[in-house]
Amino acid sequence: MSRNLPGKDAPVQRSFGIIELRAVDDGYYIEGHPAVYDQLTCIGGWFDEVIERGAFDGCDFSDVVFTVNHDLDEIPLARCRSDNGDSTMQIRTDDRGLYFRASLDVDNNNQAKALHSATKRKDINGMSFIFYVAEEAWEGLDTNMPTRRIKKVKKVIEVSAVTWAAYPGTDINARDKSALDQAKATLENVRQHTSNDDQELELMKLRTQILLKG
Numbered sequence: 601m602s603r604n605l606p607g608k609d610a611p612v613q614r615s616f617g618i619i620e621l622r623a624v625d626d627g628y629y630i631e632g633h634p635a636v637y638d639q640l641t642c643i644g645g646w647f648d649e650v651i652e653r654g655a656f657d658g659c660d661f662s663d664v665v666f667t668v669n670h671d672l673d674e675i676p677l678a679r680c681r682s683d684n685g686d687s688t689m690q691i692r693t694d695d696r697g698l699y700f701r702a703s704l705d706v707d708n709n710n711q712a713k714a715l716h717s718a719t720k721r722k723d724i725n726g727m728s729f730i731f732y733v734a735e736e737a738w739e740g741l742d743t744n745m746p747t748r749r750i751k752k753v754k755k756v757i758e759v760s761a762v763t764w765a766a767y768p769g770t771d772i773n774a775r776d777k778s779a780l781d782q783a784k785a786t787l788e789n790v791r792q793h794t795s796n797d798d799q800e801l802e803l804m805k806l807r808t809q810i811l812l813k814g
Contacts, residue, residue: 627703628703628704628705628706628712628716629701629702629703629704630701630702630704630715630716630719630761631699631700631701631702632699632700632727633696633697633698633699633700633727634697634698634700634727634728634729634759634760635651635656635697635698635729636651636696636697636698637651637652637653637654637655637696637697638650638651638652638653639651639697640747642745643748646780647745647746647747647748647780648745648746648747648748649747649748649749649750650747650748650749650750651697651750651753652749652750652751655750655751655752655753656693656697656698656753656756657693657752658752659731659752659753659754659755659756660754660755660756661680661682661691661755661756662681662682663679663680663681663682663757664679664680664689664691664756664757664758664759665678665679665680665757665758665759666678666679666689666700666702666758666759666760666761667758667759667760667761668711668715668724668760668761668762669760669761669762669763670728670730670758670760670762672758674711675709675711677702677704677705677709677711677712677715678702678703678704680700688702688703688705689701689702689703690702691756691759698729698756698759700759704716715761719761724761724762724763726761726762726763726764727759727760727761727762728759728760728762729756729758729759729760730756730757730758730760731753731754731755731756731757732753732754732755732757733750733752733753733754734751734752734753734754735750735751735752736748736749736750736751736752737749737751738780738783741783741784741787742787746780746783746784748780
């Protein structure tokens with residue numbers, strides 16, 4: 601998988617299982633939802649994650665590519681550039697979440713033709729996307745399965761049709777584990793410095809600040 605991703609901060613890759621990826625014969629389109637609001641998803645067995653309704657409000661969709669299995673080294677199968685007239689893909693939000701519709705050049709691109717066929721046969725029906733987080737909050741850091749709530753997505757750079765609906769071993773998910781460990785360590789540090797029962801209220805205040813830190 602390519603690591604040549606734009607931007608300085610580490611992006612997040614998400615695979616959300618079988619999410620309405622469909623092939624459409626009318627002009628050879630493919631469409632679906634790479635992300636759905638309020639769906640609890642297990643990330644690498646480390647924590648659950650939910651993309652909250654409205655998380656894509658104000659998101660940057662100025663340049664988004666469509667690939668297979670996140671292979672950013674291959675020629676994109678479609679691309680959305682500020683949804684202008686030259687765009688071969690449209691991205692928008694709806695009541696379910698993030699929706700896309702891409703036009704595939706099955707006559708000149710063998711991979712596009714193969715993907716359309718595989719999707720129509722339902723050999724491929726998983727979706728995923730790569731994005732940057734603007735705001736997040738943690739819940740249940742004291743439990744074995746915390747929950748991360750994605751409140752705001754800063755930028756989406758790619759949506760992908762995927763063969764497998766989870767990538768627990770990828771470098772990007774490894775960064776997720778580091779983020780979880782750091783959040784837990786910060787919370788433990790606060791607890792150690794406010795262990796007196798008389799300071800429990802202050803501990804709760806500080807803990808809330810940590811959990812809401814985006």
